[in-house]
Structure formats: C-alpha cells, structure tokens
Amino acid sequence: MPLALLALTLSAFAIGTTEFVIVGLVPTIAADLGVSLPSAGLLVSLYALGVAIGAPVLTALTGRWQRKSVLITLMALFVLGNLLAWYAPSYEMLVLARVITGLAHGVFFSIGSTIATSLVAKDKEASAIATMFTGLTVALVTGVPLGTWIGQELGWRATFLVVSLLGLIALIGSALLVPNNLKQATPAKISEQLKVLTQPRLLLVYAMTAVGYGGTFVAFTYLAPILEQVSGFASGSIALIMLVYGVSVAFGNIWGGKLADRLGPIKALRFIFSALALVLLTFTFTASNQIGAVLTVLVWGAFAFGNVPGLQVYVVQLAEKHTPNAVDVASGLNIAAFNVGIAFGAVVGGVIVEGMSLTDTPWIGAIIVVIALLLTKLSGALDAKAQLA
Numbered sequence: 001m002p003l004a005l006l007a008l009t010l011s012a013f014a015i016g017t018t019e020f021v022i023v024g025l026v027p028t029i030a031a032d033l034g035v036s037l038p039s040a041g042l043l044v045s046l047y048a049l050g051v052a053i054g055a056p057v058l059t060a061l062t063g064r065w066q067r068k069s070v071l072i073t074l075m076a077l078f079v080l081g082n083l084l085a086w087y088a089p090s091y092e093m094l095v096l097a098r099v100i101t102g103l104a105h106g107v108f109f110s111i112g113s114t115i116a117t118s119l120v121a122k123d124k125e126a127s128a129i130a131t132m133f134t135g136l137t138v139a140l141v142t143g144v145p146l147g148t149w150i151g152q153e154l155g156w157r158a159t160f161l162v163v164s165l166l167g168l169i170a171l172i173g174s175a176l177l178v179p180n181n182l183k184q185a186t187p188a189k190i191s192e193q194l195k196v197l198t199q200p201r202l203l204l205v206y207a208m209t210a211v212g213y214g215g216t217f218v219a220f221t222y223l224a225p226i227l228e229q230v231s232g233f234a235s236g237s238i239a240l241i242m243l244v245y246g247v248s249v250a251f252g253n254i255w256g257g258k259l260a261d262r263l264g265p266i267k268a269l270r271f272i273f274s275a276l277a278l279v280l281l282t283f284t285f286t287a288s289n290q291i292g293a294v295l296t297v298l299v300w301g302a303f304a305f306g307n308v309p310g311l312q313v314y315v316v317q318l319a320e321k322h323t324p325n326a327v328d329v330a331s332g333l334n335i336a337a338f339n340v341g342i343a344f345g346a347v348v349g350g351v352i353v354e355g356m357s358l359t360d361t362p363w364i365g366a367i368i369v370v371i372a373l374l375l376t377k378l379s380g381a382l383d384a385k386a387q388l389a
Contacts (some may be wrong), residue, residue, distance in 0.1 A: 003177045003179075004179060005116060005128065005131050005132060006173075006177060007173050007174050007176075007177035007178045008072075008112045008115065008132045008135070008178075009131060009132055009134055009135040009138075010135065010169070010170045010173040010174070010177075010228030011071065011075060011108060011135065011136050011170040011171075011173070011174060011208070012108075012112070012132055012133060012134070012135025012136050012139070013135035013136070013139045013166070013170065014075075014078065014135075014139075014143075014163065014166040014167045014169070014170040015104070015105050015109075015135070015139075015141060015167075015170075016097075016136035016137070016138075016139030016140065016143065016144075017139040017143030017144060017147055017163050017166060018078070018081075018082055018101055018105075018136055018160070018167075019047065019105060019136075019139075020136075020139065020140055020144045020165045021143065021144045021147035021148060021151070021159055021163065021244075022043050022044055022047070022098075022222060023044065023144070023145060023220060023221060023224060024145070024147070024148030024151070024224050024238055024239065024242050025147075025148060025151045025152075025156045025224075026040045026043075026044075026221070026222070026224050026225065027040075027224055027225055027228060027235065028121050028151050028152060028156050028235075028251070029043070029094075029156050032155070032156060033090075035092045036354075037222070037225055037350075037353060038350035038353055039091070040347050041221050041222060041349060041350045041353075042095075042346070042347075042372075043094065043095065043349065044217070044221050044343075044346040045342070045343040045346040045347050045350075046095050046098055046099055046102070046343075047098040047099065047101065047102040047105075048102065048104020048339035048340070048341075048342035048343035048346070049099070049102065049261075049339070049340075049383075050098065050099040050100065050101065050103045050105070050106065050241065050339075051102040051103070051105045051106035051109075051335065051336065051338075051339035052102075052106065052336040052337075052340045052343065053102075053103065053106070053111075053336075054102060054103035054104065054105065054106030054107050054337040056106075056110075056176060056329060056332045056333045056336050058103060058106065059106075059107050059110040059111060059328055059329060059331075059332035060236065060329055060332070061323050062107065062111075062244040063303050063328065063329075066180070067111060067178075068174070068178045068179070068180055068187060070107065070111060071108070071111070071112075071174045071176055071178060072171060072174055072175055074104045074342070075104070075108075075167055075170055075171035075174055076109055076110050077100065077101075077103065077104040077166050077252050078101055078104040078105070078108075078167045078170075078171075078243045079168050079171065080100065080162045080299055081097050081098070081100035081101030081102075081103075082097070082101060082160045082164035082167060083160075083161075083163075083164045084096065084097035084100065084108070084381075085097035085098065085157075085158040085160040085189050086157050086158075086161040086164060087157075088157075088367055090190060091156075095141050097160075099315040100334075102339070105339075106188065106332070106335055106336060106339065107332070108171070109335045110328065110335045111328060111331075111332075112132055112332050113129055113312050113335070114226070114316065114327060114328050114331050115130070116128040116129050116131070116132045116333060117129065117313070117316060121129060123261065124261070125255045125261075125313050125316070126257045126258075126260040126261045126265070126309045126310065126313040127254075127258060127261055127309075127354070129257065129308075129309045129312050129313055130253055130254050130256065130257025130258070130308075130309040131254075131257075133215045133253055133257075133305070133308050133309065134246055134250065134253060134254065136253070136305070136308075137246065137249045137250040137252075137253045137254075137305060138244030138246075138250060138256070139222065139246075140242070140245065140249045140250070140301075140305075141243065141246035141247050141249070141250050142243075142246070143163075143166070143238065145239040145242045145243040145246060146239070147162065147163065147250065148219070148224075148238060148242055149237040149239040150162060152235060152236065152238075152239070163249040170338060187302075195323050195326065196323050196326050196329050196330045196333060197333070199322050199323055201318050201322055201379070201382065202315065202318055202319065202322060202330055202333070204375060204378065204382070205311070205314055205315045205318060205334065205337075205379065206315075206333060206334060207337075207375055208266050208269070208311065208372050208375045208376050208379065209311045209315075209334055209337035209341060210337040210338070210340045210341035210344065211337055211341065211368055211369075211371050211372040211375060212269075212273055212276075212307055212311070212341070212372030212373075212375075212376075213307070213337075213341035213342060213345070214322075214340075214341030214344040214345035214348070214367055214368055215276070215277070215280065215339065215340065215345065215365040215366065215368035215369035215372060216276065216345065216364035216365060216369070217342045217345030217346050217349065217365075217370075218345045218346075218348050218349045218352070218361050218362075218368060219280060219283065219349065219361040219362040219365045220304070220345070220346065221349045221350075221351055222349050222358055222361055223242075223245075223297075223345040224238050225358055225360045225364060226287055226293075226359070227293065229358060230287045230288055230293075230359055231287055231288065231289070231290050231293040232359055233290065233293075241294060241297060244294060244297060244301070245297050245298070245300070245301040246301065247301070248298050248299070248300070248301025248302045249302070249304060249305045249329070251302060252301060252302035252303055252304065252305055252306040252382055253305045253306060253308060253309065253336040255302070255306060255308035256268065256307060256308065256309050256310060257307030257310075258307070259271070259272075259310070260309050260310035260313060265310040265311070265313055265314035265317070266314070266376060266379065266380035266383065267380075268310045269307055269310045269311065269357055269376045270373065270376055270377065270379050270380070272303055272306045272307045272310070273307065273342065273369055273370075273372050273373040273376060274373055274384060275303045276300075276303040276304065276307070276366075276369050277366045277367075277369040277370045277373065278366070279296065279299050279300045279303060280300070280362045280363065280365045280366035280369060281362065281363055281366040282296055282302065283296045283362040284359060284360075284362045284366075287358075287359055287362065288359070303382075308338075311334065311338075312331070312334060314333055315330055315331060315333075315334040316330070318330075319331065345365070345368070348364070349361050349365075350366075352364060363375075365375075
C-alpha cells in the first residue's frame with residue numbers, strides 16, 4: 001500500500017470516529033444537556049450538513065492549493081472543531097462545533113478519493129478508495145466503541161478531547177507521509193463546476209447515494225435508544241454492540257470494494273442495496289429480542305458501508321466521461337450527497353421517533369433503500385443504452 005494511502009487512512013480514522021461516535025452518545029448527551037432524543041439526534045444531521053456544504057464549496061475554493069497543504073489545513077480545522085465540542089458550554093455551541101468539524105470532513109473525503117485513485121492502477125481504483133475508507137471502518141470497530149465507553153464513564157466531553165488528540169496524530173501523519181509532489185488536476189473553471197450540477201447522469205448518482213445512505217441512517221441514528229429501550233440492553237452494553245457492528249462494517253467495506261472491482265459498480269450496488277433493505281426490514285421484527293437484535297446488527301454492518309466504494313468510484317468514472325475537468329468537484333458533490341442522505345435520514349428518524357415509535361425507523365428506512373435500488377437499476381439501464389448508441 002502506498003504510504004500516501006496509509007496517511008489518508010489515518011486521517012479517515014480520526015474523522016470517522018468523530019462522525020459516528022455521536023450515535024452511541026445520543027442518549028448521554030440528551031440527558032446531560034436536557035434536550036430530547038430528536039434534538040440530540042439533530043447533532044448527526046447538522047454535522048452531515050456541514051459536510052454537505054464543505055465538500056463541494058471548499059473543494060472548489062481550494063482547487064488551486066497543493067493537495068498536501070489542503071490535507072494539513074483540514075486536519076487543523078478538524079482538531080479545532082473537536083476542541084470546541086469538548087469546551088462547549090451549551091447545546092448551541094456543540095452544534096456550532098459539529099458544523100465546523102463537518103466542513104473539514106467534507107473536503108477531506110472529496111480530495112482523498114481522487115488522490116487514492118491516482119495512486120493505483122485503473123483496475124484497483126475501487127479497492128484504493130475502500131482502503132482509504134477502511135479508516136472509517138476501523139473507527140467504527142475501535143474508535144466509536146471506545147469513544148462511546150469513554151463518554152459513558154467520563155462524560156461525553158472527554159470523548160471529544162480524545163478525538164481531538166487523534167486528529168493531531170493524523171495531522172502529523174499527513175505531514176510526514178503524504179508526498180509533496182501529488183498529482184494535481186488543473187482547477188476547474190466556474191462554468192465547468194456548474195456543469196457538474198447540471199449533468200443528468202451525475203445527478204442520478206447523487207440521488208442514488210443520498211437515498212441509499214439515508215435509508216440506513218433513519219434507523220442507525222437511533223440505534224443506541226433502540227438497543228436500550230426496545231431490546232432491553234444496559235447502556236454499558238452499547239459500546240460492545242457498536243464494536244460488533246464495526247467489525248462487520250470493516251469486512252463489508254473491503255468486500256464491497258472488491259465486489260465493485262469484479263462485477264462493476266452497478267451490479268455490486270444492486271446486490272448491496274437489495275440485501276440492505278432486507279436486513280433493515282428484518283430488524284423491525286428482531287429488535288425486541290436481544291440475540292436477534294445483535295445478529296441483525298452484525299449482518300447490517302456488512303452491507304451498511306459496502307456501497308461506499310462502488311458509489312464513489314462510479315461517480316469518478318462518470319465524471320471522467322461527462323465532466324473531465326471537474327472530477328474533484330464531482331467527487332466532492334458525491335461526498336455531499338452521502339451526508340445529505342445522513343442528514344435526511346436522521347431528520348426522518350427524528351420525526352418517526354416523535355410521531356410513531358423507535359421500531360418504525362428500520363422498516364421505513366428499508367423502503368427508502370428500495371428507492372435507491374430502483375435508481376441504481378435506472379442508471380444501469382442508461383449505461384447500457386449509451387454503450388449501444
């Protein structure tokens with residue numbers, strides 16, 4: 001593995017920890033700050049909106065910067081955001097801290113994906129992206145369960161202090177391991193960047209990404225309350241179950257990248273979205289049984305992030321064909337789409353929790369994933385039509 005990929009993976013680990021640890025801390029933060037579960041869940045949505053804004057806008061604004069300089073600046077902003085979360089005296093300040101951290105996240109995964117693909121052969125692109133995203137999955141395996149445990153034992157503020165230290169280590173790793181002579185595409189003109197927003201094929205992939213990812217987060221945002229209130233687990237067990245989920249995600253992410261390399265993105269995504277919808281539907285019925293809940297969460301993890309490499313490499317492939325001078329921007333918009341999906345899913349989940357029940361989140365999430373499956377089939381049909389033309 002190229003050292004640059006290792007550096008990207010280190011940074012992804014720190015960023016992944018701060019993004020997803022909030023899921024395990026939703027009940028803790030709600031109780032400590034005296035806000036409702038949906039309000040605490042809103043911290044997931046607002047972070048994701050920070051990513052969604054930061055990915056395309058800041059990627060475009062930093063297009064002329066050296067890639068290494070961008071990475072180091074982003075990690076410095078990431079450390080600052082987490083220190084602000086640690087200090088935050090109020091819910092409003094915590095919201096601001098999450099948005100700032102989300103801005104750094106969005107640009108990192110945008111330029112990181114294109115850097116990763118430039119470091120390897122064409123037939124290894126999806127695997128390279130999967131390697132970088134392994135940082136996210138390792139964060140789910142170790143960072144999120146440990147952060148959840150720290151938050152429950154020492155208070156949620158301590159979690160953000162530890163994450164800021166992780167960010168500092170990642171910043172040092174980037175400074176030492178990422179080469180200075182990274183290949184840099186010519187910055188896209190404003191007209192070329194706008195073309196990304198008006199290219200129908202790219203818009204379709206963004207819809208696949210947002211809807212497919214959003215369906216998962218309808219239920220995942222409220223996984224900790226479901227496990228506590230429906231499955232009957234003690235709060236101290238949540239970190240262990242998040243560990244089970246994270247281990248499964250780690251395997252699923254790498255497997256998803258290899259599947260996309262072997263079958264092509266569309267065939268891989270059709271299979272993964274189908275399985276994900278089925279697992280979410282199943283969780284509706286198994287959540288009330290502790291053994292059934294853990295087994296379902298284990299399978300869920302294998303598919304929840306398996307779509308990431310396929311979606312990201314697919315948008316890069318289409319951008320190279322339709323908007324070759326704005327591939328970074330197209331990649332950034334897909335990172336934005338992931339996080340629009342997260343924000344959408346978390347908000348929908350909050351509405352469901354307020355108006356219906358926690359156990360209604362999985363089956364409604366499954367329906368949303370089915371919509372992503374239909375969009376994927378449509379995109380595949382358009383690909384086939386274009387090849388015949």
